[in-house]
Amino acid sequence: MSDARDTAVIKNDPLPGMVEKKGSSLWLTHVLMLIGIFFVFFPIWLAFVASTVTQEAIVTPPMPLLPGDHFLENYKRALFSGVNVPVSTMLLNSLVMAMGIAIGKIIISLLSAFAIVYFRFPGKSLFFWMIFITLMLPVEVRIVPTYEVVAGFGLLNSYSGLIFPLIASATATFLFRQFFMTIPDELAEAARVDGARPMRFFMDIVVPMSRTNIAALFVILFIYGWNQYLWPLLITTEPDMNTIVMGIKQMFPSGDDTADWPVIMATSILAMIPPVIVVVSMQKLFVSGLVDSEK
Amino acid sequence: MEKRVTFNGWLLPLCLIFPQILISAVFFFYPAGQAIWQSLFIPDPFGLSTQFVGLDNFEYLLSDKFYRASFVTTAIFSSLVTIVSMVPALFLAVLADRLIKGAGTYRTLLIWPYAVAPAIAGVLWLFMFNTRVGVVSWYLGQLGYDWNHVLNETEAMGLVVVSSAWGRISYNFLFFYAALQAVPRSVIEAAAIDGARFWRRFFTIVLPLLSPTTFFLLVVNIVYAFFETFGVIHTITSGGPQQATTILVYKVFKDGFVGQDLGSSAAQSVILLVVVGTLTVLQFKFVEKKVHY
Numbered sequence: 001m002s003d004a005r006d007t008a009v010i011k012n013d014p015l016p017g018m019v020e021k022k023g024s025s026l027w028l029t030h031v032l033m034l035i036g037i038f039f040v041f042f043p044i045w046l047a048f049v050a051s052t053v054t055q056e057a058i059v060t061p062p063m064p065l066l067p068g069d070h071f072l073e074n075y076k077r078a079l080f081s082g083v084n085v086p087v088s089t090m091l092l093n094s095l096v097m098a099m100g101i102a103i104g105k106i107i108i109s110l111l112s113a114f115a116i117v118y119f120r121f122p123g124k125s126l127f128f129w130m131i132f133i134t135l136m137l138p139v140e141v142r143i144v145p146t147y148e149v150v151a152g153f154g155l156l157n158s159y160s161g162l163i164f165p166l167i168a169s170a171t172a173t174f175l176f177r178q179f180f181m182t183i184p185d186e187l188a189e190a191a192r193v194d195g196a197r198p199m200r201f202f203m204d205i206v207v208p209m210s211r212t213n214i215a216a217l218f219v220i221l222f223i224y225g226w227n228q229y230l231w232p233l234l235i236t237t238e239p240d241m242n243t244i245v246m247g248i249k250q251m252f253p254s255g256d257d258t259a260d261w262p263v264i265m266a267t268s269i270l271a272m273i274p275p276v277i278v279v280v281s282m283q284k285l286f287v288s289g290l291v292d293s294e295k
Numbered sequence: 296m297e298k299r300v301t302f303n304g305w306l307l308p309l310c311l312i313f314p315q316i317l318i319s320a321v322f323f324f325y326p327a328g329q330a331i332w333q334s335l336f337i338p339d340p341f342g343l344s345t346q347f348v349g350l351d352n353f354e355y356l357l358s359d360k361f362y363r364a365s366f367v368t369t370a371i372f373s374s375l376v377t378i379v380s381m382v383p384a385l386f387l388a389v390l391a392d393r394l395i396k397g398a399g400t401y402r403t404l405l406i407w408p409y410a411v412a413p414a415i416a417g418v419l420w421l422f423m424f425n426t427r428v429g430v431v432s433w434y435l436g437q438l439g440y441d442w443n444h445v446l447n448e449t450e451a452m453g454l455v456v457v458s459s460a461w462g463r464i465s466y467n468f469l470f471f472y473a474a475l476q477a478v479p480r481s482v483i484e485a486a487a488i489d490g491a492r493f494w495r496r497f498f499t500i501v502l503p504l505l506s507p508t509t510f511f512l513l514v515v516n517i518v519y520a521f522f523e524t525f526g527v528i529h530t531i532t533s534g535g536p537q538q539a540t541t542i543l544v545y546k547v548f549k550d551g552f553v554g555q556d557l558g559s560s561a562a563q564s565v566i567l568l569v570v571v572g573t574l575t576v577l578q579f580k581f582v583e584k585k586v587h588y
Contacts, residue, residue, distance in 0.1 A: 030397065033390045036383065037404050040464060043419040044407065046430060050422065061433040112315040119308035120301055127312055134323045135575055140522045140544045141567040144551040144560050145326035145333070168318035188300040198302040227412035229526035234552065245412045249530050261428065268415050275410035280403055 044272070051075070051266035058261045070262065078266040083251040085239040087267050093162075093236075094226055094243040095274070100163035101225030102218050105172050110210070113176035114202055118188065135170040139231055147234050157241045162232060166225065172217055179213050180206065216285045223275045244271040327568065333561035345558075352562035361538060362546070362563075369542040372456060373520035380460035380516055381509075384467030389497070391468075392475040402472065409465035413458075414526030420458035421531050444532070448539035451532050455540050458531060459524040467512050474508040475501070514578045522571065543567060 046065075050058055053068035078087045115121070116128060139146060146165055155161030183206065191201040207214075232246040242250060248267055252259050334352050336345040356362045387405065391398045408416070423431045424444060432442040444450040478501055486496045502509075525544050528534060534541035534549060541549065547567065551560030 026394075029390050029393050033387065033394070033397075033401055036387045036390070037401060040405060040408055040461070043416070043423060043461065044411070046423060047419050058428050061428055062430055063428065065430075108314040108318070111311040115308035115311035118302050119304070119311075121305035121308045124308075127316055130316060130319055130324070134319050138522045138571065140525060141547070141564050141571060142323070142326040142330055143548060144557060144564065145329035146322055147552075148329070149321065149326055164318060165322040168315055168322060173315065185300045188302075192300070192302070198304070198307060201302075223410055227414075227526075229412065229414040229529070230548065233529075245414050245526070248418050249414065258427075261422070264418065265422065268418050271415050272411045275412075276407055279406055279410040283403060283406065 047265045047268050050261055051269050053262065055258075055260065055262055059258060074262040074266045075270075078263045078270065082267070083260060083263065085242060085247070087244065087247075087270055089240060090242050090244040090247045090267075091270065091274075093159075093241060094245065094271075096159050097162045097228070097232070097243055098222050098225035098274075100159065101166050102221035104163060104167040105169055105221050106214055106217055108167065109169075109172035109176050110207065110214075113173050113180055114206060116173075117177055117180040118198065118201075131170045131173055133170075134168055139166060143230065143234065150235055156235050157238045161235050162241075162243070163225075166228065166231060172221070175213060175217060176210065179210060183209060212285065215282065219278055219282045219285060222278055226275050330561045330564040330568070333557055334565045337558040348558070352558045353566075356559060356562050356566070361541075364538055365541050365543055365546045368452075368538070368540065369521065372452065372459075372524075372540070372542050373517050375452075375456040376460045376463070376520040376524070377513060377516040379456055380463035381467050381512060384464045385471050385505075387464070388468050388471035388475055389501075391472055402469075405468050406465050408462045409469075411462050412526060413462065413524055414530050416458050416462050417455075417527040417530030420454060420461070424454055446536055448536055451536055451539050455524070455527055455531055459520060459527045463516060463519060467516070470508055470512055471505065474505050478504050511578070514574060518571070518574050518578070521567075521574070543570075 049065060049067050050063065051074050052071040053064060054070055057063055057068060080086050080088065082090070112127075112131065116124065150156065150161045150165060153161075155164075187205055188201065191205065196204070227245055228243070229246050232241075232243045233249075236242050236246070239247075239250070244267065248264060248271065251264050251267065335347060335349060337348050337352065338345045391401055391405075394401070411419070421429075423429050424442060426432055426443050426445060429442075435442045442450060444454045482500060482504075483496060486500055491499070521542070522544055524542070525548065528540055528542060528545050532540045534545050543563065544567065547560055547563045550556045550563065554560075
């Protein structure tokens with residue numbers, strides 16, 4: 001497992017060696033790279049352009065490929081009136097859901113990983129396997145019964161209903177367990193000699209030492225929570241509780257009416273901004289966390 | 296899996312592990328048990344009582360031509376998504392690996408689509424290929440090609456494949472790039488001294504060294520295509536035209552929530568449990584042993 005971490009941090013020798021290309025071939029590499037990035041980026045660019053022009057400009061194809069001057073107007077309309085519900089409401093719901101899932105998962109996983117690594121107690125291996133098996137049960141394969149459980153608790157159209165069923169996951173627990181195993185035994189020994197209670201050791205040593213892992217996991221879990229689609233679709237029947245990712249589909253009219261494209265595209269852009277900011281600003285952490293946690 | 300130094304007591308660790316076990320029990324084990332239980336029954340037409348039918352639901356499913364078609368659709372869909380997301384990612388990673396200047400900037404730009412939710416990706420691609428306003432479909436029309444994924448099954452499949460694979464290119468790129476950076480420079484230089492050109496070095500040295508990453512990504516991308524592409528399918532095609540893009544997960548949703556056929560939907564969930572279980576075990580096998588040459 002540890003070599004997965006190495007792959008993320010090892011950088012090539014920065015001195016140009018004999019296998020580096022120079023001159024025209026180097027330019028070719030840059031050009032190919034830019035072409036690749038163009039294709040990868042084009043859908044996002046087009047959505048941005050569509051969010052800055054009028055509906056007329058879009059419905060009379062071909063639509064322009066450069067931004068227009070209706071940026072403020074479209075975004076204002078999306079944020080404060082939307083189609084069924086203002087997009088600002090959906091953004092807030094998404095934020096609560098993503099933060100709830102990320103923070104909740106991190107807390108329960110830290111606690112259970114600490115119990116598994118630092119204690120011996122009856123039923124431990126049973127619990128360990130119970131957690132392990134949850135790896136195999138994505139929400140998509142148990143939607144109907146899980147829906148019934150949540151409905152039975154009266155949690156439809158509530159934040160708790162959005163968050164709790166997605167909060168238990170083995171991935172975070174395993175990542176923390178793996179990291180706790182690398183904490184030197186001497187620290188726990190010293191803590192015991194000093195008469196520190198286990199929770200004191202947990203709060204003063206384990207949690208601070210895990211902060212890099214916590215941050216990396218936060219990025220991954222935030223995006224996981226933000227990008228949920230099927231679950232919110234099932235349990236939020238009131239537009240007021242829609243999250244932005246699932247709400248976009250609801251903005252398309254049924255039947256033959258033309259969709260309000262500028263507002264829908266502005267909403268798409270708004271829906272991707274928070275996760276993109278999180279990913280790009282915490283890129284280093286996120287990359288090592290991703291390569292670590294999934295390998 | 297255990298520390299040499301442990302703390303005493305059993306009440307505290309039980310309290311610590313309790314939240315996770317509680318949530319797993321309520322939202323994982325109970326529903327999964329329910330799915331298995333329900334898969335053995337069929338409700339009467341009025342939903343008043345249920346009748347035990349044993350494995351009839353499974354038998355019916357496996358003989359149902361729509362369900363079998365959905366299996367085939369899922370197989371085609373996930374193979375295509377895996378290929379379309381991995382090949383360009385490897386290509387871009389090889390390019391980025393050859394660059395010393397600018398690689399960081401390119402990486403930042405390439406990470407973006409990873410953060411875009413599958414459902415949003417669906418909306419973006421739907422917009423480009425929309426039959427009335429889409430830019431790409433309009434230009435295709437100018438070239439004499441009449442794009443219509445609403446009616447044409449192949450085009451619908453192509454569109455959901457590309458939309459699903461798009462965000463995964465970023466993800467796979469990151470892994471390939473990290474793996475390429477870890478290939479020992481000395482090996483490459485030794486081959487270069489022996490006169491091996493770039494492509495020869497790539498196919499005989501680099502690609503075999505990447506095989507652990509490649510196998511890992513294969514499994515992860517198949518899992519993704521199976522279970523996380525619901526948003527793409529729902530936004531773009533809703534499983535149509537006909538059943539052309541109804542993958543297994545979409546069918547569970549459609550039969551369970553739209554069709555209200557709970558017995559069949561539960562049986563489908565159980566089959567999916569088996570599939571995802573197998574894939575998870577496979578993934579762990581590969582991760583543990585890795586593939587070495």
